[in-house]
Amino acid sequence: DVKVTQSSRYLVKRTGEKVFLECVQDMDHENMFWYRQDPGLGLRLIYFSYDVKMKEKGDIPEGYSVSREKKERFSLILESASTNQTSMYLCASSTGKETQYFGPGTRLLVL
Amino acid sequence: GEDVEQSLFLSVREGDSSVINCTYTDSSSTYLYWYKQEPGAGLQLLTYIFSNMDMKQDQRLTVLLNKKDKHLSLRIADTQTGDSAIYFCAGGSYIPTFGRGTSLIVHP
Numbered sequence: 001d002v003k004v005t006q007s008s009r010y011l012v013k014r015t016g017e018k019v020f021l022e023c024v025q026d027m028d029h030e031n032m033f034w035y036r037q038d039p040g041l042g043l044r045l046i047y048f049s050y051d052v053k054m055k056e057k058g059d060i061p062e063g064y065s066v067s068r069e070k071k072e073r074f075s076l077i078l079e080s081a082s083t084n085q086t087s088m089y090l091c092a093s094s095t096g097k098e099t100q101y102f103g104p105g106t107r108l109l110v111l
Numbered sequence: 112g113e114d115v116e117q118s119l120f121l122s123v124r125e126g127d128s129s130v131i132n133c134t135y136t137d138s139s140s141t142y143l144y145w146y147k148q149e150p151g152a153g154l155q156l157l158t159y160i161f162s163n164m165d166m167k168q169d170q171r172l173t174v175l176l177n178k179k180d181k182h183l184s185l186r187i188a189d190t191q192t193g194d195s196a197i198y199f200c201a202g203g204s205y206i207p208t209f210g211r212g213t214s215l216i217v218h219p
Contacts (some may be wrong), residue, residue: 004153033206040119042199042211043154090153099142100207102153 003027004103006091012109019078021106023091030095032074034058034066037088037105049074081110113137113208117200122216129187131213133200136181140202143176145185148197148212157198158185192217 007022025032031050035043035058045058047066055066063085067075074093078085088107092100114136123129135143141162146154160167160174160183167174173186183202187194195217201207 040211043209045206048206092154099144099156099159101156102146104153105151
């Protein structure tokens, strides 16, 4: 079974803090993704990566950056957290044949 | 790009069948997916259908695909309270595009 883990289930940060969300997958998948999920808006793609050190912007990359130094790990960075980044963040991985496997999510609250 | 639409809410009685509908725009989608999200959890792949199929059945789940109308549906037979969740339809040619999710509420 594919396993995708995220470093935290719940996180509370203050406005202006730098925030790191970590995601690890154990199935040697090439592709990894970060989404945010907000009520009524569904999932919106922030960034994705199709290989180590490669990254592509998704639909809403503003205010975020990512890092993929190792194949199994994909980090989402909020350089200076703002209250409008309060959300559920979901990481996913795939082999490139579309089926995505999701982590449990990190619920981030920015005060 | 792909656009995926689904209704936001569905309420059914326990034991009845649930039908969740989805429409999409990209006819080049190779696979179309249904994901389930239980409260506080990530998305779990429920089932998928290959674009050259019309129907797929998996225990209580039946997926119907109408390529002409670009319409996908998920039928859950004998719906149980444990089926209460948000169901996402997704499709696309490389990176799936997700619908906004349908909240299924099952009441006794």
